[in-house]
Amino acid sequence: MSDDVPALQLLAPDGTFRARGASEEFVPYIEALDDEMLRAFYRDMSLTRAFDIEATNLQRQGEMALWVPSHGQEAAQVGSARAARPQDHLFPSYREHAAAMVRGVDPVDIIRMLRGLTHGGWNPAAHGNFHIYTLVIGSHALHATGYAMGILFDNELRATPARKSTGTKSSTKAVNASDDNEAVIAYFGDGATSQGDVAEAFVFAASYRTPQVFFVQNNHWAISVPVSVQSRTPLYLRGTGYGIPSVQIDGNDVLVSYAVSTKALTAARSGEGPQLIEALTYRMGAHTTSDDPTKYRSHEEHESWAKRDPITRYEKWLRSRGADDAFFAEIAAEAGDLAADIRRRTLALQDPVSDTIFDHVYSEPHPVMSEQKQWLTEYSESFGDAS
Amino acid sequence: MSGATGAGATAARVTELPMAKALNAGLRAAMAADDRVLLMGEDIGPLGGVFRITEGLQAEFGARRVLDTPLAESGIVGTAIGLAMRGFRPVCEIQFDGFIFPGFDQITSQLAKLTARHEGTLTLPIVIRVPYGGHIGAVEHHQESPEAYFAHTPGLRLVSPSTPNDAYWMIQEAIRSNDPVMFFEPKSRYWPKGTVDFDAPAAPLHASRVARAGTDVTLLGHGAMVSVLLQAADVAESEGTSAEVIDLRSLSPIDYQPILDSVHKTGRLVVASEAPGFVSIPSEIAATVTEKAFYSLEAPVLRVTGFDAPFPPARLESTYLPDVDRVLDAVDRALVY
Numbered sequence: 001m002s003d004d005v006p007a008l009q010l011l012a013p014d015g016t017f018r019a020r021g022a023s024e025e026f027v028p029y030i031e032a033l034d035d036e037m038l039r040a041f042y043r044d045m046s047l048t049r050a051f052d053i054e055a056t057n058l059q060r061q062g063e064m065a066l067w068v069p070s071h072g073q074e075a076a077q078v079g080s081a082r083a084a085r086p087q088d089h090l091f092p093s094y095r096e097h098a099a100a101m102v103r104g105v106d107p108v109d110i111i112r113m114l115r116g117l118t119h120g121g122w123n124p125a126a127h128g129n130f131h132i133y134t135l136v137i138g139s140h141a142l143h144a145t146g147y148a149m150g151i152l153f154d155n156e157l158r159a160t161p162a163r164k165s166t167g168t169k170s171s172t173k174a175v176n177a178s179d180d181n182e183a184v185i186a187y188f189g190d191g192a193t194s195q196g197d198v199a200e201a202f203v204f205a206a207s208y209r210t211p212q213v214f215f216v217q218n219n220h221w222a223i224s225v226p227v228s229v230q231s232r233t234p235l236y237l238r239g240t241g242y243g244i245p246s247v248q249i250d251g252n253d254v255l256v257s258y259a260v261s262t263k264a265l266t267a268a269r270s271g272e273g274p275q276l277i278e279a280l281t282y283r284m285g286a287h288t289t290s291d292d293p294t295k296y297r298s299h300e301e302h303e304s305w306a307k308r309d310p311i312t313r314y315e316k317w318l319r320s321r322g323a324d325d326a327f328f329a330e331i332a333a334e335a336g337d338l339a340a341d342i343r344r345r346t347l348a349l350q351d352p353v354s355d356t357i358f359d360h361v362y363s364e365p366h367p368v369m370s371e372q373k374q375w376l377t378e379y380s381e382s383f384g385d386a387s
Numbered sequence: 388m389s390g391a392t393g394a395g396a397t398a399a400r401v402t403e404l405p406m407a408k409a410l411n412a413g414l415r416a417a418m419a420a421d422d423r424v425l426l427m428g429e430d431i432g433p434l435g436g437v438f439r440i441t442e443g444l445q446a447e448f449g450a451r452r453v454l455d456t457p458l459a460e461s462g463i464v465g466t467a468i469g470l471a472m473r474g475f476r477p478v479c480e481i482q483f484d485g486f487i488f489p490g491f492d493q494i495t496s497q498l499a500k501l502t503a504r505h506e507g508t509l510t511l512p513i514v515i516r517v518p519y520g521g522h523i524g525a526v527e528h529h530q531e532s533p534e535a536y537f538a539h540t541p542g543l544r545l546v547s548p549s550t551p552n553d554a555y556w557m558i559q560e561a562i563r564s565n566d567p568v569m570f571f572e573p574k575s576r577y578w579p580k581g582t583v584d585f586d587a588p589a590a591p592l593h594a595s596r597v598a599r600a601g602t603d604v605t606l607l608g609h610g611a612m613v614s615v616l617l618q619a620a621d622v623a624e625s626e627g628t629s630a631e632v633i634d635l636r637s638l639s640p641i642d643y644q645p646i647l648d649s650v651h652k653t654g655r656l657v658v659a660s661e662a663p664g665f666v667s668i669p670s671e672i673a674a675t676v677t678e679k680a681f682y683s684l685e686a687p688v689l690r691v692t693g694f695d696a697p698f699p700p701a702r703l704e705s706t707y708l709p710d711v712d713r714v715l716d717a718v719d720r721a722l723v724y
């Protein structure tokens with residue numbers, strides 16, 4: 001890592017828990033978690049890894065046009081998504097499979113998109129407020145920000161004059177009230193930080209003091225271009241320039257991701273405005289199944305990150321806290337079943353009917369859609385007799 | 388402000404207003420009817436917008452209903468999308484036609500597609516108001532007609548009023564639409580007055596309208612072009628030619644039936660617009676009318692448009708923009724066949 005200040009970290013790559021300096025304040029967030037939740041983090045990461053490997057295989061076997069691997073980035077995603085409350089809205093890019101699964105998206109719905117069956121895949125309102133993937137880099141940062149503006153405006157509308165005049169930080173009651181408030185997470189990568197839409201999102205968020213967290217997964221590469229081409233300063237300093245409190249974390253440490261995200265989301269939902277987290281992580285695989293990373297990055301770099309694998313590290317720590325072989329065997333079996341189920345259901349997917357070209361382009365009747373849909377039906381039927 | 392500006396005005400229900408004030412009244416009525424309607428844009432608050440279309444609305448509805456946004460068009464459209472996902476009905480003002488392009492990506496790649504990408508589970512009731520067109524002697528980027536870029540984009544609806552009455556009613560209908568609507572306001576028509584009837588709704592949003600009946604040739608256009616066509620029809624009449632004028636009103640979808648009815652009657656069609664003619668709305672209409680009314684046509688469909696060159700410096704705009712004479716020249720050419 002090229003940075004002067006060490007990133008916040010609770011779990012060292014060797015699996016030891018050690019909170020130093022600025023990281024110390026995050027220990028209580030972890031102490032508040034029970035074993036069940038701590039094990040859920042492991043399960044989330046492992047199932048996502050299994051899904052990702054199976055999907056990569058399916059792509060290699062010609063079952064998908066493309067796959068976008070998440071391998072290596074599970075801790076950043078699981079920690080932040082687990083920190084979100086049910087009412088929160090998450091706006092992903094296209095690599096956030098772990099966050100998607102935490103929020104209840106069916107992995108096969110992600111596959112449906114990459115298999116060419118749909119441009120979306122799920123209804124966010126019915127899937128943990130996890131929005132659909134966006135392929136135009138950075139665009140969704142503005143949608144997230146607009147959504148967060150809406151939350152803010154709604155809160156103001158709902159606030160009674162009495163509550164409005166109450167001091168903001170005075171009582172426990174106020175804190176409880178803010179627990180129910182909604183917040184937003186926008187996920188994007190290091191490359192996306194160069195996009196105008198991300199810069200504009202920072203401007204709007206800071207200007208309106210929106211309840212949201214910008215979660216930057218700096219996996220050090222934008223396809224084949226290293227992060228040094230995007231920025232000469234650590235990316236989190238960008239946020240600071242917009243007046244957005246910003247921190248850098250070890251993105252392969254699920255505990256620090258969870259703790260720092262929880263703090264940032266709490267600040268956002270309590271009226272302290274937008275926050276930014278830069279999670280230092282690494283894309284262990286190719287950008288997508290269409291490229292060969294050995295063409296642009298070194299074996300040494302890859303190996304150095306392999307030593308910081310988020311799941312291996314976390315497994316060591318869980319074992320040190322008493323998780324036994326039976327637990328890990330159980331998760332491994334579940335992961336295997338999940339992969340098999342995903343394969344079976346992927347192979348059973350049906351192509352969409354041609355009507356879907358026209359349906360939903362508009363939400364209200366549209367003469368051109370009706371005409372062209374009817375034309376296509378008649379045209380298709382005109383071949384009926386010949387066959 | 389004149390007395391009858393919409394909601395609450397009880398006395399004069401039919402009044403003479405310039406389009407700028409009619410739009411203001413229409414926006415006020417829409418905001419009063421639905422508190423999820425928000426206005427967003429640059430300088431639209433205390434200033435009331437550079438054309439004063441939103442004058443007084445922030446004072447009346449507050450700074451959370453009329454937002455002076457940061458100066459970023461992609462940001463305006465992109466955050467409007469997020470607000471619409473939250474259940475608001477944002478109305479964005481683009482300050483000038485030529486400044487819509489920083490927002491082009493959010494409009495064409497996001498706004499236009501997100502309902503389909505959500506398989507209909509998300510609607511985006513967003514209106515993007517664009518003051519467009521020439522005749523105002525302004526500097527570069529302030530006189531353009533970018534409609535065709537958006538008409539080419541599935542998922543958007545495009546409309547353009549030519550009269551104060553249509554402006555008052557169409558802006559309210561556009562705001563009620565659950566699909567994104569691009570609302571092209573002919574800025575050269577902001578100030579001339581016209582009759583606004585606050586009680587009788589205008590034609591449906593996507594209907595074209597016969598603005599003047601005639602029998603020899605059909606003249607078709609939208610926005611500011613309609614008044615040029617009407618003047619041309621006056622001159623033609625004095626020369627013994629009866630021209631029918633159709634105000635397109637909706638650029639996407641296009642309401643073809645009144646156009647085809649007219650062409651069946653006249654056999655001749657001249658389509659005019661301020662924009663360059665190459666791959667333009669007049670080109671599209673010419674192709675479609677040729678397909679659908681081939682045997683009624685006595686002459687090829689003729690286009691009268693801006694030249695296929697960038698909008699010139701203002702001292703040349705009257706040469707660049709189609710005027711009465713260029714329309715009449717096309718009428719003469721059509722009648723020769």
Ligand SMILES: Cc1ncc(C[n+]2csc(CCOP(=O)(O)OP(=O)(O)O)c2C)c(N)n1
Pocket residue numbers: 095135136137188189190191192193219221222223283287
């Ligand atoms: C606006 C835009 N330009 C280019 C691309 C092509 N593209 C897809 S992913 C990508 C790199 C993105 O890098 P980053 O933001 O770091 O995210 P990561 O893929 O590393 O998760 C590029 C250039 C795109 N999808 N959108």
Ligand SMILES: [Mg+2]
Pocket residue numbers: 189190191217218219220221222223
């Ligand atoms: Mg990257």
